[in-house]
Amino acid sequence: MLETLLIRSRAVPSEPSRRRGATSLEPERDRFGVLKAVLAAVPWLQVGMGAVVVMLAALVPWGTGKVLGAMDQQFMAVDVNGQFLGDSRVAIERAAGNWIGKSYFSTDLSEIKTSLEQRPWVESAAVRRVWPDRLVVDVREKKPLAYWTDGRLVSRTGELFAPANPEVAGRLPRLAGPDERVRDVIRMAQSMSEQLQGHGLNFAGLTLEQRGAWTLHLASGIEVVLGRDQVEQRFERFITVYETRLASRSDEVSRVDARYTNGVAVQWKAAETAAGPNS
Incomplete structure (x- = not known):
C-alpha cells in the first residue's frame, strides 16, 4: 500500500519553481483573448474596423494624386x-x-x-x-547720376547703360571721358560739385579728354580749362579768382583758362561777339 502511493505521487510532478523576477506570457494571451472575445461579442466593431481599412486604402491614391498635382502646379x-x-x-x-x-x-x-x-x-x-x-x-x-558720352547714362554706382529713353532722367550733369575712366570722372565731379556749392556756383558737367586734360562746365555757362597737371590746385586758383575778381561780372565770362602758373586767362562774351563768327 505504501509502495502504491509512492508511485502515484511520482506520476504527478510538482509545479516547477519559478525564478524570482521571471515574467509570464500568460497575461498577453489573456489580453488577445479578451480582444477576440469583445470582437466576437460585438459584430459592429468588426464592420467598423473593416471600414477604416477600406478608407485608408482609398486615401492612398487620393493623396498620391494630390502630391502629383502639386508637383505639376503652374504659375497663373x-x-x-x-x-x-x-x-x-x-x-x-x-x-x-x-x-x-x-x-x-x-x-x-x-x-x-x-x-x-x-x-x-x-x-x-x-x-x-x-x-x-x-x-x-x-x-x-538704376539711379541715373549724369548723362555720359554719346547720350548714355551713368548710374550712381558708376555703371554705364544705354536705355532707349535716357531723356526721362530729366536735368542731370553731363560727364564725358573714356569709358574705362568713368569712376575717376565721377569722383572728380563729386569733389568739385561740393566745393562749388559752398561758393554759390552750380556744377553742370566735367570732361576728361583722352590725353588726360580736364574741363569744368558751370551752370552759368562758364567753361574752366584745368589741363592735365595740378588739377586740384588750378581748380582752387579759379575759385579764388572768381570770388575776388569775377563774381560781380560772371554773366560776362565765357571761358577761364587756369593752366597758368600765377593766375588765369579770362575770355569775355563781349570779346567773342566783337570778334564775330569769321574771325
Missing part, C-alpha cells in the same frame, strides 16, 4: 513691385509673363532673375514663389 499670375522711372511695371509684368503656365516647382527662378536684369534700367531683380500659383518680382532700378 505675376506681381511686380518697385519704383519705376525709366522702365514700367506693365513692361516688366509682360516680360515676366513669359513664365505664366510654367511649373511652380521646377521653374528655375535664377533664369527669370537673369532675364529681367538684362533690361537696361533694371539694376537687380528678386524673384520668389507665392503659393499656390503666383510669381512675385521685386525690382530695383
